[in-house]
Amino acid sequence: xxxxxxAIAGIPPLIQTKTRLSNGRLTFRKIKNKGRHExxxxxxxxxxxxxxGGMQKAWLYKEYGGVDVLQFEEEVAVPxxxxxxxxxxxxxxxxxxxxxxxxxxxxxxxxxPLPTVPGYDVAxxxxxxxxxxxxxxxxxxxxxxxxxxxxxxxxQYGSVAEYTAVEAKLVALKPKNLDFAQAASLPxxxxxxxxxxxxxxxGPGKSILVLGGAGGVGSLVIQATRQVFGASxxxxxxxxxxxxxxxxxxxxxxxxxxxxxxxxxxxxYDVVYxxxxxxxxxVKVVKEGGSVxxxxxxxxxxxxxxxxxxxxxxxxxxxxYVESGKVKPVIDPKGPFPFSQLVEAFSHLETCRATGKVVIxxxx
Numbered sequence: 001x002x003x004x005x006x007a008i009a010g011i012p013p014l015i016q017t018k019t020r021l022s023n024g025r026l027t028f029r030k031i032k033n034k035g036r037h038e039x040x041x042x043x044x045x046x047x048x049x050x051x052x053g054g055m056q057k058a059w060l061y062k063e064y065g066g067v068d069v070l071q072f073e074e075e076v077a078v079p080x081x082x083x084x085x086x087x088x089x090x091x092x093x094x095x096x097x098x099x100x101x102x103x104x105x106x107x108x109x110x111x112x113p114l115p116t117v118p119g120y121d122v123a124x125x126x127x128x129x130x131x132x133x134x135x136x137x138x139x140x141x142x143x144x145x146x147x148x149x150x151x152x153x154x155x156q157y158g159s160v161a162e163y164t165a166v167e168a169k170l171v172a173l174k175p176k177n178l179d180f181a182q183a184a185s186l187p188x189x190x191x192x193x194x195x196x197x198x199x200x201x202x203g204p205g206k207s208i209l210v211l212g213g214a215g216g217v218g219s220l221v222i223q224a225t226r227q228v229f230g231a232s233x234x235x236x237x238x239x240x241x242x243x244x245x246x247x248x249x250x251x252x253x254x255x256x257x258x259x260x261x262x263x264x265x266x267x268x269y270d271v272v273y274x275x276x277x278x279x280x281x282x283v284k285v286v287k288e289g290g291s292v293x294x295x296x297x298x299x300x301x302x303x304x305x306x307x308x309x310x311x312x313x314x315x316x317x318x319x320x321y322v323e324s325g326k327v328k329p330v331i332d333p334k335g336p337f338p339f340s341q342l343v344e345a346f347s348h349l350e351t352c353r354a355t356g357k358v359v360i361x362x363x364x
Contacts, residue, residue, distance in 0.1 A: 052076060056176045057364065058161030062115040064105030067346045075262045076117065079157040079165040083205045086136055086168050091180030091362035092336065093159040094121035095349050096188050096216065097148050097296070103346075112156040118147050119159030119360075120310075122166065122175055123183035133168045141180075143166040144171030145187040145310035159184075159341060160360060172315035182329040185357035186220070190318055190327075192221040192308040193273075195294040197229055199306055202354035204230030209262065210251075212275035214242035216357040217295065219249055219330040221273050226250040227326040228318070235269070237262055237276075242355055245330070279303040324363060332357030339363045 011069040058076040061069040081087050099118050102111060123143040126136055136142065146166040157164060176184045202208065208225050212218040213236025225231035227250075235253035236246050243254040255262050263281040270290045272282040277297025285290055292303035299305050321327040336359040337345035349358045 034253045037362055056162040058117045060115045060117045061103055070343055078163045080167050081128055081130055082088050083130040083132040084167050085124050085130045085165045087165050089123040089127045090122055090159055090164055092184035093119045094184045095345055095358045096120055100346055100350050107151050110152050112153050116156055117158045117161050120147050120185045121184050122159035122164055122168050123180040136168055141174040141188055142171040143174045143183040148305050148310045170310045170312050172312045175319050177323050181359050181361035185329040185331050189216040190220045192217050192315050193224050195308050195313050196231050200291045200293050202271050205232045206270040207233040209269040209272045210236040211278055214238040214355050216273055218275045219356050222249045222251055223327045226272040227321050234265055246321045303311060332356050332358050335359045336361040
């Protein structure tokens with residue numbers, strides 16, 4: 001059906017619009033006073049706007065590219081809630097490499113339609129509960145990775161916004177000892193660390209080398225292997241300035257990659273967890289029968305790659321370790337970045353020199 005020159009929430013009344021409603025999405029064309037035009041797509045939110053919260057502030061991009069495509073919008077529709085979802089008032093969000101790779105169009109064939117509100121990681125407060133949800137209520141403070149499959153049609157409305165909607169099975173109650181910024185730093189990275197170690201068959205008495213031990217995933221691999229999986233020996237690589245951070249997380253051998261080539265050292269490991277893309281070197285230091293977990297770059301046997309599956313039960317499993325202080329969030333010292341500085345946060349993440357996680361907080 002079509003309609004012309006009717007008001008859409010968030011578009012000033014002096015701007016006439018031509019719209020088409022199709023499959024629950026509004027395609028709009030704004031006709032400005034000086035004859036300029038702008039097109040785009042908004043989720044249709046008339047009937048459910050008041051129920052889901054109406055309009056919100058959010059960051060988004062309407063085309064793929066560098067940080068310059070990011071735009072701050074003050075009136076973006078709050079996502080509609082399905083029966084199995086929670087609507088979360090976002091307290092903090094965190095960025096991951098998948099966020100900038102997605103923005104660059106690296107997996108556009110399986111991406112959701114543009115425009116996109118970025119962000120996988122979230123921590124916040126439940127403000128609305130879907131009709132089929134059990135185990136959560138309004139007012140609960142939760143955290144999670146909102147996309148079950150990171151590369152398979154992730155949500156159009158991510159977490160770098162005032163509100164986000166997420167399936168209840170993908171979140172857990174926030175650890176009581178963490179604030180929103182700390183909690184938002186954990187979900188995707190800790191799920192990636194945990195799933196990779198499980199797939200590698202890591203367990204008590206085994207040794208591991210973590211490549212990129214001071215990064216978002218690497219810092220949690222170190223802690224999980226020690227505190228959850230019972231590692232007998234942990235080595236990890238980083239630059240000179242980050243060696244002490246790795247030692248504080250529990251590594252037995254901190255290797256400065258600016259001074260030593262780990263593949264030339266005599267030690268061999270049951271598992272190598274490669275978070276930086278050096279599988280060709282990692283396979284040289286893995287024991288016979290061991291494996292190399294690969295997050296990025298080319299894969300050489302016995303290396304294997306996987307894409308993390310978001311799972312709230314993993315977060316619930318990790319909560320006692322977090323609440324006891326055995327597993328700690330690591331947030332890059334340049335952050336948390338305020339909501340207004342998302343461009344700066346992305347730019348820092350894309351240097352690949354961040355320590356721990358890049359967090360956006362507070363989100364108003």
